[in-house]
Amino acid sequence: MPRLSEVIAALDALWPPERAESWDAVGTVCGDPDAEVGRVLFAVDPVQEIADEAIALGADLLVTHHPLYLRGTTTVAxxxxxxxxxxDLIKHDVALHVAHTNADTADPGVSDALAGALDLRVTGPLVPENNLGRICELDHPETLAEFAARAAKRLPATAQGIRVAGDPDMILRRVAVSGGSGDSLFDAVRAAGVDAFLTADLRHHPVSEATQRATRSAGPLGLVDAAHWATEWPWCEQAAAQLDEISDRHGWDLRVHVSKTVTDPWSFHHTSPGAPN
Incomplete structure (x- = not known):
């Protein structure tokens, strides 16, 4: 079996830590570099349910997309x-490694996995300077309502479901997608000239402004807002497949798993009486 240091080196080659944003906290949180690794679990969030799952699975390494200590800490009490x-992870000899914004900007990265889950054809990055987001084409034109239904069917189910802003009957041919919080990318979305943008964590004011800024040269923009966790979970399957390929190439015989535990923090919602469908 490979040592943890060897597996981490392979993961860092996929998602170079130097490509992470300056505010980010990526890399190995805990783990003995000389420990042997035979089983790996991928998940979005390093929360207690996922730690418990890794321990029950007998994993030697847990790889998550979100950092445990994004803003640093002075204690691990x-x-x-x-x-x-x-x-709990250290007590059970489970290492923890994080690939966050360095996985967002990788090729393939988080948005490639999102596009793949939606069965979209990627034509290029949404923000070429840092390879963030993806511009995609639909296999055939469809309405905004049909595209939202596609997202609801193909992305993992969450309490939020899919929120939509725009005319449900507008026709889409090109769309942009970005895993995770994407409302800081509206300038790039407008510049790309796409018909719709699918991302997560869209806020009231950016959405209101985006839907009101239609001009003769830029038509209305459809917006599709999915749960943050749901837009990033497909990366876990993509990442696991990448590590599987590396394991086969090196003869490591790793057992690689993807957690299906829903760690989206929202647990349920009620639709207001008389609300638009």
């Missing part, structure tokens, strides 16, 4: 829920 995750 088990009295805090994040410290408890660290304690």
């Amino acid at each position: 088990a009295g805090h829920f994040k410290g408890r995750v660290v304690h």
